Amino acid sequence: MDAAPLDREAAEHIARNLRAIADPTRIQILRLILDTPGGRRPVTELATELGLSQPTVSHHLKTMADEGVLDREQVGRTVWYSVAPQRVSEVYDAVRTRDAADSVSPEALARITQDLATRFRGTFSPETVRDYVAESAALLSERSHITHRLPSLTAQFAGDRLRALAEAEGLETGEVPDILFVCVQNAGRSQLASAILRSLAGDRVRVLTAGSEPAGSINPLIVAALDEVGIPVGGEYPKPLTDEVVRAADYVITMGCGDACPIYPGRKYLDWDLPDPATMTLDGVREVRDEIDRRVRELLADVNAG
Template identity: 55%
Template sequence: MWNHPSEAGSRALDLSTAVLDRQLEQIADQLATRFTGVFSPATVRRYVGESFDMLASRSRVRRFLPSLTASFATERLTALAKAEGRTHGTVSEVLFVCVRNAGRSQIAAGFLSQLAGDRVLVRSAGSLPVALVDPNVVAAMDEVGVFLGAAYPKPLTDEIVRAADVVVTMGCGDACPVYAGKRYLDWPIEDPEGKSLMEVRRIRDQIQRQVQDLVAELFVKL
């Protein structure tokens, strides 16, 4: 059986515990196959359970938890594989970190993904993530052709930082661990949380300029 967090368990469940357990087992089995020869089934199962707990503790709608858990666990295991030298990729990885992972870091990740395509692996995370990406952020990005409707706030985890080549922080202070050999940038950008759509547009445009400068620097070195 999987350990379900007590806080999340106190809420009304969209899924019965038995159904949820079966879904998590299926996710773990699928990822164990995907990471055969890289991680043991026990390691995969542990990451699936941890990823579920992290997301469930702040989730408002549990019906999407299984799919979000699969996505988050896959991202964490992929990062861990790189950080531990179990896989060898030639693509640079950039991590954007803010407090809630609901605004600044999502905007930056969206722009970099659009501009760089598959030439850069882009991740984002939050030191204190919330349940949903800010609606005005989603709307402002949609205006410039960057879809964030599938994005969701994710906790900052150690392996995600270890896998990154460039870590860009935006207002999260000392929450991000520091590792040698990585490039750290701090962008002093205003938090769009609670701001009007007009104000979010201004912040969006500021982040876009920062990302464009970063892209120019990255591709010179690639």
């Protein structure tokens, strides 16, 4: 069946949103705000950094505030502008650029190597993993000419190559536990947890995700926060919570979805009390990512001990 045509009111709303940021100066302003710790800037700072007059910057800020792209808050004599929480994801997706084209930072390479060494512990030495990671980054950059999401694609490529090498050498995995992460939208916390666990455990676990009220797509800030530490989201997408995935799971980790998850005997249930990154700045998402990373490592240690 063909999709229903977009109605005029919805189309006009989309067009207004696009016009509100379809200006090079506004793109620069939004990027500066997003990249600032705390996610807010006053007119004076923006004007100085961009080399523009304050009235010019104020005009652009007012236009975006009128369209709901920015929030305006006066503290004393200073007016601060921040991206409206409900618009953070779409604004970030619109203004992001390829900041580190054709390269992966040494810090990202070290993180990728450490994670893959954890995944392939007992199969390959850390030195072998390090060599494969470095070579994979070079191959993607020099042969495939990939510049977008290079850290996370390097991790995915190196992990796939190491897994193929293990299979070629006759190494096999036995039965693996199923681990289910559940949050509200299946677009933030559960995707962070599943991606981090996959990067650490590989084929030693089977990872599933679901949402009690799934969103239409993964929050792009989640993808960005994972990419900068070399972790791919892969082919993940938000999906509804269904009974059979809970029944199949050995571990069920819930994050803010209340009583939506059914309880079955014989499964280990954990509830991680974590803030929802849906309306956070990138700095906030990073904090949630790092806390989930800590908890996932503890979970993996428990799974390996079981």
